[in-house]
Amino acid sequence: MADVRPFAAVRARPELAGRICCPPYDVLSIQEARVLADANPDSFVRVTRAEVDFAGELDPYCAQVYERARSNFLLMIGNGLLIQDSRPCYYVYRLTMGERSQTGLAGLVGCGDYRDGVVRAHELTRTEKEDDRARHIEVVGAQTGPAFLVYRATPELDGVLAEVASSAAETSFIDESGVRHEAWVIEDETVVGRVREITGRLQRLYIADGHHRTAAALRVSERMKSAGGSDGFLAVLFPHNQLEIMPYNRVLRDLNGQTPARVVARLAEVMELIDRPQETQPGLHEVDLYLSGGWHRFRFRTLPDGGTDPLKNLDVVLLQEQVLEPVFGIGDPRRDDRIGFVGGVRGVDELVRLVNSGEYVCAFAMHPTRIDDMMAIADSGRLLPPKSTWFEPKLRDGLFTHMFNLPDAAPR
Secondary structure (H helix, E strand, O other): OOEEEEEEEOEHHHHHHHHHOOOHHHHOHHHHHHHHHHOOOOOHHHHHHHHHHHOOOOOOHHHHHHHHHHHHHHHHHHOOOOEEEOEEEEEEEEEEOOOEEEEEEEEEEHHHHHHHOOOOOOOOHHHHHHHHHEEEHHHHHHEHHHOOEHHHOHHHHHHHHHHHHOOOOOOOEEOOOOOOOEEEEEHHHHHHHHHHHHHHHOOOOEEEEOHHHHHHHHHHHHHOOOOHHHHHHHHHEHHHHHOEOOOOEEEEOOOOOOOHHHHHHHHHHHHEEEEEOOOOOOOOOEEEEEEOEEEEEEEEEOHHHOOOOOOOOOOOHHHHHHHHHHHHHOOOOOOOOEEEEEEEEHHHHHHHHHHHOOOOEEEEEOOOOOHHHHHHHHHOOOOOOOOOOOOOOOOOOOOOEOOOOOOOHHHH
């Protein structure tokens, strides 16, 4: 069963949260992070990506960067941009994008839950990225951004969160992409106890975003022997039926020595060429190809095991095994620089732009992975291929931070 605890969060001052909170560190390029920092000296990006404070070329993994992150974090507390609650609380976090909202619970999840498989990953982590976040946590003495977790919708918990969120939010702002972020504090001891009891019955949690944060938190917890609250990692838990996975599309730099006509012909040998109604996304087991200024829609003819295995029948797996490797010679998409990935709200317009610019020669628009398939694959102990899921909207860093309770605020 899950171990989800209240904690005394360090929070962005509510009236300044829109100015302070920033996108997750790992969705920002260094150029984008610098633009944010230059435009706004109060941005939390100065903590999550402290290399923005240094001019010129600098190794983002050097000791100076982590020390600057720590000093910037403590300065933001000292000047009142960040405030800390006096006692452990839970927090409700709602994101609204267009007509869709998702309401989650912010708390600490036991690192042991990740180690023991209560918290399930769906993708591999990279050692260098784990190293970076582990060092960041250790030097700053805090987990500065939450993991994005999913639980199977539970009416009892969902009802508590909805009840809390029926009052005016303590924190509310709209980010630069039009997403509204709202937060409520759960400090009533009776409600805290109720949430603790309900979450203690959750049998499994799934990582949507934040694999490296979670793995790094476990590593730090083991090194610190769970001192100072390091045995929990910061997370926001959302019910699965409120979430949307967006397409994670593919773009290719060459046609593997083939003409466009030959590519279309080869795809038609393994897939069925079907009509593509204008302005529609491909359906399940369909894929759109943008090539030479035009769109083609194909449907996979062959599903392994009659379509019963959610991993073998993921559209990203079918595309890789039936198209990318045999037709384009891309055997390992993680290491082949001829393939690129475009996820999220940018949609097919970005695919058209990239191909028409000449940077890429063709693009594949995908049907998004279904969240039920993601959970079923994780339940079976297997991993999804890289770049299979893109969750939107993204959580903001700086809204909640878990600071360790240590004498000097950070280990050395």
